[in-house]
Amino acid sequence: MIPRLATAQSASAGSPILREVSLRTDTATYLLSRNKVDVQGEPTQYFWYRRDDEAVELRLYPASNAGAQPLRLRRNADFLQLDSLTREEDGGFRTRLKFKNLTAGGFLRLVVEQASDSVGRAPRWQVVPLLPLARTSLGLRVAENELFVGEEKVFELTSSNARNVHASGEWVRGADFDYRLVSEANGALRLHVLPNQLGSRTLLVKAQTERPTLLPSGRLSYQLPVLRQEFSVKGSRLRFLSPDKRSVTMDDASRRRGVELILDNGRSFELHRTYRIEDQEEAGGALIAEVFTRQYLSNDRVLCYLRPYNTHRQTEGYLYIKENDVARYVTNLDITPQTVVRSVQVLHRGGEWTSSLSVSPGEIVDVRLEGEGLQKARLSFEDLPIIPSDSTVRTDARLVYRVQVPVSFAKRKSIIYNLGQPTGYSLTIKEFQRPHPLSFVSVVYGEASRPLTRIDGPLLHDGTIRDVVFQFNPNGIDQGEQLFGKQYLSFEVRTLNSKGELIELRNIDNVVICPGENSLRTAFYADKQCRTDPISINSLLGRKSYDLDDWSRIVVTVRHQASQYAEPGHTQTVEVVLKRRYKFDIDVSFPAGLLTRREGQEGYGDFGGISLATLAQLSFYSPDKINRLRPYKIGAGFVALNAFNLSQSSTSERDLGIVILGSVYPTRRDAKFTFPLYLGGGRLLGAGKWFYLLGPGIGVRL
Secondary structure, X not given: OOOOOOOOOOEOOOOOOEEEEEEEXXXXXXXXXXXXXXXXXXXXXXEEOOOOOOEEEEEEEEOOOOOOOOEEEOOOOOEEEOOOOEEOOOOOEEEEEEEOOOOOOOOOEEEEEEOOOOOOOOOEEEEEEEEEEOOOOEEEOOOOOEEEOOOOEEEEEXXXXXXXXXXXXXXXXXXXXXXXXXXXXXXXXXXXXXEOOOEEEEEEEOOEEEEEEEOOOOOEEEEOOOEEEEEEEEOOOOEEOOOOOOEEEEOHHHHHHOEEEEEEOOOOOOOOOEEEEEOOOOOOOOEEEXXXXXXXXXXXXXXXXXXXXXXXXXXXXXXXXXEOOEEEEEEOOEEEEOOEEEEEEEEOOOXXXXXXXXXXXXXXXXXXXXXXXXXXXXXXXXXXXEEOOOOOOEXXXXXXXXXXXXXXXXXXEEEEEEOOEEEEEEEEEOOOOOOOOHHHEEEEOOOOOEEHHHOOOOEEEEOOOOOOEEEEOHHHOOEOOEOOOOEEEEEEEEEEOOOOOEEEEEEEEEEEEOOOOOOOOHHHOOOOOEOXXXXXXXXOOOOOHHHOOOOOEEEEEEEEOHHHOOOOOOXXXXXXXXXXXXXXXXXXXXXXXXXXXXXOOOOOOOOOOEOEEEEEEEEEEOOOOOOOEEEEEEEEEEEEEOOOOOOOOOOOOOEEEEEEEEEEOOOOOOOOEEOOEEEEEEEEOOOOOEEEEEEEEEEEOO
């Protein structure tokens, strides 16, 4: 056996410096003259150690012809000199050494120097080779001696000096067993055993040491006693091989070139061979994939190429690696199709799923993606945050995300990415286009402006209507994060006479009002169609508002254009009525059966005949009703008493009088004949007397 540690003894020209070298441990003393052994033909002083950092006492005894010059010990990386080298009473030099790593260190030696007696001569030196020896035991204790062919079993070894056991980690191949010794990071020794043959078999483990031991014959030995252990080896059980990947994508590239996969070393694997992977242990299973063994790795694993041919889920069961239709190993991983997004739909709050991918700033929407291989997808929306939700769906065929569109989002599109690659779909950012209540529209018709939403009935205006103007407040549309967007309005203008008959009809369409500068999205509403100037009704009408008759009406209907919105819009009607408090007219009536009392006459005479009255009358309108007269009138004019009395008798008192009359009329509008009551007085022109009259009359309405 060739020792692993070899040193050489050399000295400068001339006689040796040292007569004796003594190394004393806590248990024994070792002398160069007595405790030495030949290592590769060179005498080497040995000593036994128990710890890697063993501390020893070193004594150096000069030769008789060495002179009186002191000795010096050269520094060495293998030990630390604790004391200076001092002369003792017996003539020797003493110091203490502490070794650093006796097990791993190699070519351990002491170099001793002595200065020359003559000036100019080089110092003399001598090398003392050292050989640490260690007593090492190695044991194997097995609780259960049952093994299975092809299945690796690991046992713990016990040792008095585990660091001194040479554990290379390399497999030792044998007919019955393959084994290897492995040293763990914590210093523990592990024996890996892989049986190859059935039956009762004996495992022989031959181990070596890092530092040798000294046999009684005086020879050095690095060989430990052979470990013997009986095992009962049974038929193979399927061993699970862990892959380094839990998911593999099946596409054209992976089917042709394969995907790199690292598996546990199956021991019976042969390099550069293709194994079949099926979904059942029995022969004839469906081909899921093929694995091609490429090369062994240093961590006892195998680099392979996996070529998938069918999809598989770990939840569906294990995968079996077969050789000649016989299952050798078990593994499991997901083989999924390539991630493909086939359709995208959007759900707005309170709506239904739609294929329109338009979303608006400030919205929170659900986005549903459908396709294949989506469970392993890593989707993201450009510059849009995803809101975690308990109702999020994640399957291989469908994904649902809840996405928030910031109000300040400054792009027209948000591309949907998968692992940083575009999927071909994107969310289009569309400005809100919701109908806002018409409070941002106000009307001016002679007084201060009034918002349309505050008008709850006809507007009665007493006087000339110079114009009816509609004004707009763009800052009244968007408020904070409550966005409505552009407002598309239409105006219908009708003028009616006092009888409700249509005089004129005008329409204005496509009136676009954009939100003002207070809106967070004002920069995105820029449009040449946006209108801020007011709308004058007189600019549309042929017959102006100031030329309308009494009790004429201007009816303007403002509504959102239904074609521009997905929800019903708002409608507001403004009705401005040309109000009058009274009416002046010339009225001809036929009082009949009047009771008259003349000046100087006692009592009332008989009922008169039919008279004729021509009066300039004032009629008064009810203040709370439109074009409705009060039941009384006041007028002044002429009355021809008994004008239609054709009798020639002297009793017919015909005369013409100037009168002031008050009349009471019935309020029914649909009556053709009316019978008013008259009360008044005046002066008779013929008789030259004052008189009073009271009585009914006959009115005819044509």
